[in-house]
Amino acid sequence: MMPSKDGGFIATIQQGFQGIFGHLATSKEEVLKKRGPMSAVEYEAVPGDDLDQRVQFFARQIPEHLGEWLKIYRKARGEYEVSGEVVRMAWQSTVGPPTPEMPEGKILREVFVFAESETNSDVPAEPLHLYLRQDCNTKVGSERMATELAVG
Structure with a gap:
């Protein structure tokens, strides 16, 4: 993800779904599990x-x-x-x-x-x-x- 000029973020194909803090979520299951x-x-x-x-x-x-x-x-x-x-x-x-x-x-x-x-x-x-x-x-x-x- 890269910061954009308007304050949002743009995901690039090269970086995939890497988050702001550098964690790469391997699946939607992992994301849902972390929600509790x-x-x-x-x-x-x-x-x-x-x-x-x-x-x-x-x-x-x-x-x-x-x-x-x-x-x-x-x-x-x-x-x-x-x-x-x-x-x-x-x-x-x-x-x-x-x-x-x-x-x-x-x-x-x-x-x-x-x-x-x-x-x-x-x-x-x-x-x-x-x-x-x-x-x-x-x-x-x-x-x-x-x-x-x-x-x-």
Whole structure:
């Protein structure tokens, strides 16, 4: 990057994406990892990771007033920290209900969340969209209760 006359910077092909302080970011994944946990409404997926793209899709479906409470951090492929809880995510296939067009049912591919509980290691997997909504509702409910207790 080179300073321009108007105070901005111009990236040159010869120097690539070298930053102001001389650090060369090797990938967008590295840049996103350095940002740390992001609110659901701002979550940005790592390019080329189809599972992470689904996380971004469902995170951004959450209403803004709820999504601000939900923090998501991609630690590694398939491993995330969601509001302080480490979870694993993976694609799973299920068979949908039969329809006139597909009497044997349609195969559906969906991301499931696997969380380990301190009290029970056999916590069942949960579809990503339901997990994110439930986590938002739990966080918002806890914050409201704490606020009411502090005020009352």
